[in-house]
Amino acid sequence: MPETKPVLMQGNEACAEGAISAGVRFYAGYPITPSTEVAEKMAVRLPDLGGVFIQMEDEIASMAAVIGASIGGMRALTATSGPGFSLKQENIGYAIMAEIPCVIVNVQRMGPSTGVPTAPSQGDVMQARWGTHGDHPVIVFSPASVYETYYLTIAAVNLSQKLRQPVILLLDEVVGHMREKVTIPKDSKLMVEKASDKVPADWKPYDDKGLAPLVPFGFGHYYHVTGLFHDQYGFPTGDPPQVERSLERIHEKLMKYRDEVILTNYIGHKEPRVVIITYGCTVRSARAVVKKAYWNNRMPVGLLSLQTLWPFPDKEVKEVARKADVIIVPEMNMGQIVGEVERHVKDEAEVVPLNRYDGEMISPDQISEMIGRWLA
Amino acid sequence: MGNRQEILLTGAGGQGLILASIVLAQAAVNDNKNVVQTQSYGPEARGGASMAGVIIDIDTIEYPKVVNPTILLCLNQASFTKYLPRIKKIGECVVIVDSTFVSGPFRDEYKVKSYPITRMAKEEIGKEVVANMLALGVLNASTNIIDREIFRESIFELAPKGSGELNQKAFDLGYSLYKHGSGQNKEETIQNSQ
Numbered sequence: 205m206p207e208t209k210p211v212l213m214q215g216n217e218a219c220a221e222g223a224i225s226a227g228v229r230f231y232a233g234y235p236i237t238p239s240t241e242v243a244e245k246m247a248v249r250l251p252d253l254g255g256v257f258i259q260m261e262d263e264i265a266s267m268a269a270v271i272g273a274s275i276g277g278m279r280a281l282t283a284t285s286g287p288g289f290s291l292k293q294e295n296i297g298y299a300i301m302a303e304i305p306c307v308i309v310n311v312q313r314m315g316p317s318t319g320v321p322t323a324p325s326q327g328d329v330m331q332a333r334w335g336t337h338g339d340h341p342v343i344v345f346s347p348a349s350v351y352e353t354y355y356l357t358i359a360a361v362n363l364s365q366k367l368r369q370p371v372i373l374l375l376d377e378v379v380g381h382m383r384e385k386v387t388i389p390k391d392s393k394l395m396v397e398k399a400s401d402k403v404p405a406d407w408k409p410y411d412d413k414g415l416a417p418l419v420p421f422g423f424g425h426y427y428h429v430t431g432l433f434h435d436q437y438g439f440p441t442g443d444p445p446q447v448e449r450s451l452e453r454i455h456e457k458l459m460k461y462r463d464e465v466i467l468t469n470y471i472g473h474k475e476p477r478v479v480i481i482t483y484g485c486t487v488r489s490a491r492a493v494v495k496k497a498y499w500n501n502r503m504p505v506g507l508l509s510l511q512t513l514w515p516f517p518d519k520e521v522k523e524v525a526r527k528a529d530v531i532i533v534p535e536m537n538m539g540q541i542v543g544e545v546e547r548h549v550k551d552e553a554e555v556v557p558l559n560r561y562d563g564e565m566i567s568p569d570q571i572s573e574m575i576g577r578w579l580a
Numbered sequence: 581m582g583n584r585q586e587i588l589l590t591g592a593g594g595q596g597l598i599l600a601s602i603v604l605a606q607a608a609v610n611d612n613k614n615v616v617q618t619q620s621y622g623p624e625a626r627g628g629a630s631m632a633g634v635i636i637d638i639d640t641i642e643y644p645k646v647v648n649p650t651i652l653l654c655l656n657q658a659s660f661t662k663y664l665p666r667i668k669k670i671g672e673c674v675v676i677v678d679s680t681f682v683s684g685p686f687r688d689e690y691k692v693k694s695y696p697i698t699r700m701a702k703e704e705i706g707k708e709v710v711a712n713m714l715a716l717g718v719l720n721a722s723t724n725i726i727d728r729e730i731f732r733e734s735i736f737e738l739a740p741k742g743s744g745e746l747n748q749k750a751f752d753l754g755y756s757l758y759k760h761g762s763g764q765n766k767e768e769t770i771q772n773s774q
Contacts, residue, residue, distance in 0.1 A: 212606045212615070238621065322621035382644050383602065383617040385609045485644075492642035568643050 210387045215379040216283075218350045218386060219309055220245035222357030223281045225389070227396040228307070229255035230280040232269035234262055234288060237321045238377040239311035242283035263288035267295035270306045274299075275429065277420030279361055283309035286328055287318055289335065296370055297336035298431045303368035303410065303454065305418060307360045310372060311380040312484075314563045323563030324377035326484050326536040332372050333514050341455045343371045343465055344514040348487035350384040356467075356511060362397040363464060367457050368418050374513065376536070378485035378565055408436040412449065415457050458515055465512060468520045472498045472506030478578050479528040479553075481521065481545055483510040485565060486534050492568040497575060505575060513541065518548045525552040530578045534558040534566045584637040585725055586646045589715075590663045591655030591678075593630040595698075596712030599738070601632030604716060607726045607734035608636045616644045629659040636725060649673050651723055653715055655697065656681045664690065674722055678715065693722065693762040700757060701750060710750035713739075717754015728755075 213221070220242050223231075231246040243259070250257045256273070260266040266282045273280040284292065289310045299306055312328045314320035328335075332344045345360055347353040353375065360371040389395075403419055409427040410416065419425045428438035433447045441447065458465055472479075472494050480490045487509040497503040508524050510517055525531060531553050533542040542557040549555050558574055560566045587604065589597045598619050608615035619632040633646035648668045654660040655678045667673045670689050678697040686692040695718050701711040713735060720731055735751055736744035 210609055210612075212602070212609045212617070377621075378618075378644065381618065381621060383605055383615075384641075384644075385613075385615050488642045488644060495642065565643075565645060567647070 208387050208389055210385050212383050213350055213354075213386050213388075214241055214381060214383045215347075215350045215353045215375060216241035216311065216381065217245050218354040218388075219283070219357050219373065219375065219380075220249065221388060222354040222395075223279075223307065223361060224249055224253065225354075225395040226279065226358040226361035228279040228281045228361055229253060230270065230273035230278040231256070231282065232258045232260050232266040232273070232280070233282045233284060234260055234266050236285045236288045238313055238380050239283045239285045239288075239309060239375075241380070242309055242311070246281075263291035264295055267292040267299075267308070270308075271295060271299050271302075271304050274306045275302075275304050275421045277423060279305075279365065281307040281309065281361070283311065285311050285313045285321075286315045286325075286331075289328060289331065293336040296372075297338060297340060299370045300336070300340045300342070300454070301338075301431045301433075302429050303418075304370070304429075305364040305368050306370050307357070307364055308370060308372045309357075309375060311375040311377060313377050314561075320563050322377065324485065324536060324565060325561070325563070326374075326376055326486065326540070327561070328374060329513060329535075329537065329540040332374050339451065341369065341458050342514050343367075343369060343458065343512070344374050345371065345467070345511055346374045346483040346513050347379055347511065348484055348509060349379065350382065351386045352511065353379060354386065354388055358395045359464075359467075362395075363461075365418065366397065367415065367461060367465075369454075369458065374484070376484045409438050410434060410436050410450070412436050412453070414453065414460070462515075466515060466517045466520070467511035468517045469509045469511065470506060470520075470524065471509075473502075473504045475504060476506035476524070476528050477504040478530045478532065478575050479506045479508055479524045480532045480534065480571060480575075481508045481510065481524070481541075482534050483513055483541065484536075486536060489566050489568045490534065490571055493571045493575065496568075497572070503575075503579060505579075510541070516544050516548070521545055521548050522552070525549040528553045531555045532558055532571065532574055534560075534571055536560055536566060583639065584635065585650050585723070586648055587634045587636070587651040587653075587719075587725075588646050588649045588663055588666065589632045589634070589653045590629060590659035591653075592658065593628065595630075595655045596709065597630060597653075597655065598632050600712040600716055601634050603713070603735055603738050604634050604719075604726075606738055607731045608634070610734050611726045611730045613638065613726075614641050616641045618644055618646075629656070629662045631659070631663065651719065651725075652676070653719055654678065654682055655711070655715065657683065676715070676718055676722060678711070695757050695762055697754075697757070700753060704753055705746065705750055707746070710747055713747040713750040714754045714757070717751040718758050719754070720751075721755045721758035
């Protein structure tokens, strides 16, 4: 057993530590509040581990550097906030298309544009899904605590390698900046899942049959890498059946590993009348409410927290919708995930948004008040 | 929920309150308690009325922001004016102010305790910068949230290299400041006893 000791750690630091535990040895980025501590921690830690830290000239260049490092065989990560996330989008699309693993951390702040740099928000949920153009697959995680940030960063890095798919970690200012007591393993090497141990003899970089392991460029195999639609060997193609198959394949690989990709957690009553569905720091307010309403007062209330936002946890949402009369969706934006909830719940339950966009967290009182209206 | 302490440390940006909040939170970790620390990140963190919140509990802590302060520390007038109205249970919340900078008004029902924190740091230790650790000494002496020795060790752990003992000395001075009681008229006796 690795030696463990509880420590006081910030969400952003936990993200950096999680990345290092998962074998990330390359960081390129351009600092921006409220994500800067990720870069700071990486700058301190990576050189001693034989890793590379680069502060690039801007965000899109950082994304390019991360992609280059990754295809060169290093596990790579970058961190930013909304304004920088906008600038990275073009290259995120490239990484998705060329199936190059990488992790992009977006510590959300109040937008649009430069917004309020130090205020929390959950306004980038749809940007994380559709920020880059085309009908692309994405994986987006959203942690609610420092501990969850550590473990979801590890999951993001490992999953990204395994599926050859960029993974976006959507933190918010609250989770990124707060410090909490966490217990993390000291011997961090255990967290690295090797994805590409077995390379089949007939290895093709973009095998039609499904997921081919990543062989770093130049490690015994040479292939073409492009953002154009390509054949199994990576060479551009415009052939309709090949284009169609190729697009389907990059979507299918996520669904094949759905159990590992989609992470949710339900707490509360077995037969709830009111269910809260939320993510990120808002989970904490909701949990405080459920603690009081269900644990203390046995009210028919539950909470479905979404650690994975995309691909959207449709089955999980449908399941709670069958039991509940009302689904409340608190979000620190004008209503983003609520539309997706409605789309899957249909007429099974009434879906009620609870939005706040003044740069403050949704308080437990706000949620309690809303629940009270339905259980009165 | 009876164990829950919600602590607000307030003052001007630069008075070291954010470091104080991290030290307090680290001390809580070392004392095997659950803790969440948050702080203001806006322009006020560089002047004006800045704030750091620390919640300490035996139970897990969900909502991370201070809602119902049980301890309020104010190191300047602006923060006293701004954060005193945040108190919900007037009379139950421990209010500690630095008389060097805070002149009131002290309404009786708030039971404000006033200590010459920064002035003592300057006069007794010769360094104003340790006023934050001195304030933590007063705070912990008044409330006993953390074991004193564990707190001292946590200060040593987090203080900039070479300043550990100096900061611990400031923390101890906070204890003697508390022992001599609050109010301006007590200052003379403290100076004589040192």
